[in-house]
Each structure stands twice: as C-alpha cells, then as structure tokens.
Amino acid sequence: MSAEILDGKAIAAEWRQTLAADVALLQRDHQLTPGLGVVLVGDNPASRSYVTAKEKACAELGMYSREETLPATAGLDEILSVVDAMNRDPRIHGILVQLPLPDSSMEQVILEAIMPEKDVDGFHPVNVGRMMLGLPAFLPCTPHGILHMLKRSGVKTAGAHAVIVGRSNIVGRPLANLLSMKSALGNATVTLCHTGTTDVGTFTRQADLVIAAAGRPGTITADMIRDGAVVIDVGTNRIADPSRKSGFRLVGDVDFDAVREKASKITPVPGGVGPMTITMLLYNTLLSARRHHGLGDPVFRS
C-alpha cells in the first residue's frame, strides 16, 4: 500500500487564504497592515531564495514587508542598528534575521536584540522559555507548522508515540516540547533521538509518528519504519543534480520512495513542511500586529 502524500502546499494555501481574509479585515476596520522586517546579511544563494519566498508570500497576503540587505562584511554594530530601527518602527510587527549569518558567532547576540514582542521566528530566549512553560509565545515556525499540518491531515497526536530524530534548537527540541505538552495539538509520548543515540531504528520502528529533522539524506530508511506509521520529513538538503538548471535538487532526510510503501501518510520534499513554515511566519506576524493593537488572536487559531 502506498502512503497518502500530505500536501503541505495545499494545506498552506488554505491557511493563507484565511490569513489573507483576516489581513483584509484589519485593513478595512482598523487601517492596520501587518508588516514584516527582513534582515539579510551577505549573498548566500539559499538565504537569498528563502528571503524572496517569504517576501513574496507577504505580498500575496496583502502584508507589508521591508528588506534591509547588508554586505557580508557588516559588523555587529551595523546589524544591531538595523534591528534596533525595526524594533522602534511601528509599521514593522515582526522581525526576521535570515540565518546563517556570515559570522555565526554574532547570531545569538543579534537574535536577543530583537524585541520579544516582534520575534516572529520564536528564537528569542524569552519566547523559547515561554513556549516551554506553556505560556503564550511566538512558536517557532517549523514545529508549529508541523503540528497544524498533522491536525489538518487527521493525525491524532494524543496518546501516540512520536519519535523525533534530530535535536536542533529550531526543529527537534521545540517540537519535542510542543508534542509532549498537554494541549490540543500535543499530548503525545515523545522520544528524542540524535547523533548520540545508539540505534535510532530501535526507536523509530516503535513509533506511530516519525519526524525526521536530522539534516542528512538517508537518515530514515524503510526498515526503520513500521507499517502504517506517519512520516514527516523536515530535511531540506541540496544535492548536486547536473540535469537541473540550478545544478541541484532538494531531498529530505527520508528515503521517500521506499518509505512511502510502508507509511500510511508521508510528506514530500519539497512541498511538505516547507510551505507550512513560511505560513506560520506570516501567521505570527499577523498575530503580532493584532496583539500590538490590542485585538484578540485570529479566530482560526487552532
């Protein structure tokens, strides 16, 4: 039996329609346009293409965005002054510093300079801590997008055994916290595997739900999955492909062709988790604009 393909693009498009409707109402009733500020340092082509996709998505929803591009040689003070101006700009409700920075040692200082109320990536320690404590916070976009994708696809997380492979601060670790939380989108028993795990397959073979977030192609093979499991692939790995104009193609962490014959549902790469991530960024920016103006959270928040 071949697995149902979870179409992230379609689910994201549905969400974005609802978001666009809310943006239109905000403009009509409150003369308020949610705005996203984007900071890009250097000319990494992958970063450039992510930033462009985010700005395009903003525009499609009727949201405002502003990009500030700095040379790869920009110093810490220069980047901080751009962030600070966005912190003070009332048209900007969400600030995104595209990672990685050319000098990665600057990243933490810069992420902590974004005011938590505009931290729509959910990377600031205050938001991370509030998320972990189950308090209102901007949730990190990829984990949050996965939770909504599962819900929309009819995957029950409550009582399920979820095995996450990869312990990054951006995906694996926050997802482990959110999935294990007593909430409508969580309440799963969660096992977090990583490079220190002796035999990942022992754990994934027991899982109702496997989330691959290791950043390495071939991390999850068919023998590691039990029949009927749900498989979410967060990997976005560029591998060389001379047959493409770009010279590369994207593959996930999962051996898609083989695993889809055993799984009950599976996300493709591209077109799976990726579109959900951008959608949650837009959602957080809308949320920030609403909160900033004392309006309630969007009603479609599940």
Add this chain to the structure above:
Amino acid sequence: MSAEILDGKAIAAEWRQTLAADVALLQRDHQLTPGLGVVLVGDNPASRSYVTAKEKACAELGMYSREETLPATAGLDEILSVVDAMNRDPRIHGILVQLPLPDSSMEQVILEAIMPEKDVDGFHPVNVGRMMLGLPAFLPCTPHGILHMLKRSGVKTAGAHAVIVGRSNIVGRPLANLLSMKSALGNATVTLCHTGTTDVGTFTRQADLVIAAAGRPGTITADMIRDGAVVIDVGTNRIADPSRKSGFRLVGDVDFDAVREKASKITPVPGGVGPMTITMLLYNTLLSARRHHGLGDPVFRS
C-alpha cells in the same frame, strides 16, 4: 540482587563541603558573602519546613540568608514590592519565592518579577529559554541535582535510553531537555511519558534509566523496570502515618522495596534527590554572587 542505594545525603554533603570552602575563600579574598533572599507567603506547613531547611543549609555553608514572611492574605503588589526590594539589594544574590502561593494565579507574574540574574530557582522564562538553547543559565535545581548525582554515582548517560515519567515544568520537562543535550551530563536518548501516555510500562521496561517525577505513589512498580536499570525517584508524597509524631511519612513515586530487587541503583525517599535539590540552590546562589562580582564560575562545576 538488591540495588545499590544512591545516598543523596552523602553526595550532597560532599558537594556542600566544596561549596563551603569556596564561600570561605570568597569572604577571605573578596569580602563577599553570597546571600539568598527567601519569600514565604502564608503558613503551609510543608512550605515552612522547606524554607527552614534551605535557610539552615545556607547558614551551614557560611552564606547569608534573609526571609520575608507575608500573611496568606498578602496581595500581589505587596509580594511584588518585597521581590523588588530584593532585586535591588546588593547583599541578595539569589531570590527564592516558595511555591505554591496561597493564590496560585499570582505565581507566574511574581516569578517573572525576579530579575533573571538572581533567579536561582531557574524558573524565569529567560533562564528556561537559555537552558533549552544550551546557553549559560541558572539550571533548575532538581534536574540539575539529578544530573550531578548520576555523574557522581558513575551512571553513564551518553548513549543511554532515559525514560522520564512526568512532564512538570519544574522536573520532567527541563530534565528531558538537559538529558538529551549534547553535553557531558547528557547525550541520552530521552522518552518523556505523562498522564497522556497509553502504557507507561512499555517505555520504562526498555529504559536504562527511569526517572519517576509524577508526584503519585505507586507510579513505578517492579514489573515496569528491567533488570539492572537505574531508578531515580523524584516523588515526595506525604501519606498519613499515625505511628509518626508528625502524623505522616514521605514516600516516593516508586515501589521501593520491590523495585530495588530488580534495579542496579536506586534513590531512596527521603534522602535521595531531595538533598541534591537544596545543594543546587546553594550552588546557584554562590554562582550568582561570583558572576555579579565578575569572578569566574566555581572550578568544581562539572
């Protein structure tokens, strides 16, 4: 085979000797006495006895402590003004508000009013977030104490499968994060079980290390443990015992007598995790005093 009893009292006493030596040096070389401020609201007898134990431990180490006791009827502003005075007091390096408060709805606001630099319980969202991101932070005392107890007892966490039962913000959840982290005290594969878990025994029976932090006697029975597992009991449950002068005795979450026949190592209640918790509070207070005065972290930090 009967398990080795992990003597938390003895391990804690050893740590406290080292802490006391560092406190003495700080006084001699820097005229600095680490100080703990304790806020107690109401007259809950368990809270009273915890607070007394902490103050006594401070005194034994040569540290300063100050207690502010407020009536159970104290309002939010009253409590906040006590916390604020301690925030500004240079003799106070760590602030502890004893939980639960008579009005638990006040707890979050009050915990967030403690400045993160004096939050020696590690409950402030900034410290929680920094911990989760692997950044320097005050680590919550019970999880941190367990990690050191394991290390001191020769239990290898790296590559082990740890199953935690209980997802509280104070023990289960931070412990899951710390144990799964790539660090000398972590690097375990971690499964977090809770009240939403379908069959806790399925998971604990596979574990090299079981940590019971559910707050319910009898949570872990002998059939849930595999031969040779290490069992840490965080439970501190008061059950009625007319034969005692106090009218109660403390029991853990683990069926101690039966489980000790299968486990390789086990902590008792009392005298297991409890003494380590207070020790880590003293450690954090010393750390805070040192940092506040621009001194490095104590060298014995492992």
